[in-house]
Amino acid sequence: MHSDTPARSPDESGVLKTFEEYLLASFSLDEKRVATYYDEPFMFVSAANTVTVATRAEVEAFLKPGFKALQQSGYAKTEFPNLRSQSLGKGLAIISGMGIRYKTDGTQLASFGITYVWRHVPDGWKLAVMTVHDPNKILPLQ
Numbered sequence: 001m002h003s004d005t006p007a008r009s010p011d012e013s014g015v016l017k018t019f020e021e022y023l024l025a026s027f028s029l030d031e032k033r034v035a036t037y038y039d040e041p042f043m044f045v046s047a048a049n050t051v052t053v054a055t056r057a058e059v060e061a062f063l064k065p066g067f068k069a070l071q072q073s074g075y076a077k078t079e080f081p082n083l084r085s086q087s088l089g090k091g092l093a094i095i096s097g098m099g100i101r102y103k104t105d106g107t108q109l110a111s112f113g114i115t116y117v118w119r120h121v122p123d124g125w126k127l128a129v130m131t132v133h134d135p136n137k138i139l140p141l142q
Contacts, residue, residue: 015093015118016085018125027077029070031063039119039126046132074103086141091120096139111135 022037038059044051053059083097095116101109113136117129 014120015095015125018118019085019095019116022127023078023080029067029075031060031067034063034067035059037127039121039128042127043129044132045129070101073109074105075109076102076104076106078102082138084139084141088117093118093120093125094139094141096141098135098138113137115139 018037022034025033025037028034035056038053038056040056040059041052041054042059044053044062051062053062078099078101080097080099083095085093085095087093095118097114098111099114100111103109113133115131115133115138116127118125119128120126
């Protein structure tokens, strides 16, 4: 993960540490491992649709087809060259940036804009909402 954001509040640095762990887990394309980072319920929003899942099992079922497609495409990793974050108050934070997916041979697979809303719950930071959008529409967070 790369970031152009200056020093952060304690809430933001905690959520960014969790985001980095989540990102590393996502490279595995293991829906069970990645699902541990999702809040219950979790909402995915794109221009095409909105999906809400209530349980860990539903999150895993939601992730599985996308992970399978990535695996078949030769996916290796995702980088975030310009990631921005901001605390929205105690226990709530937002992260927005452009993601670039790469294949195992180093070629670019796709780029996308993404905005996450993270919520702090008793067992740590959890991803509550994920919005995929135009890669040129990153939120101008402070």
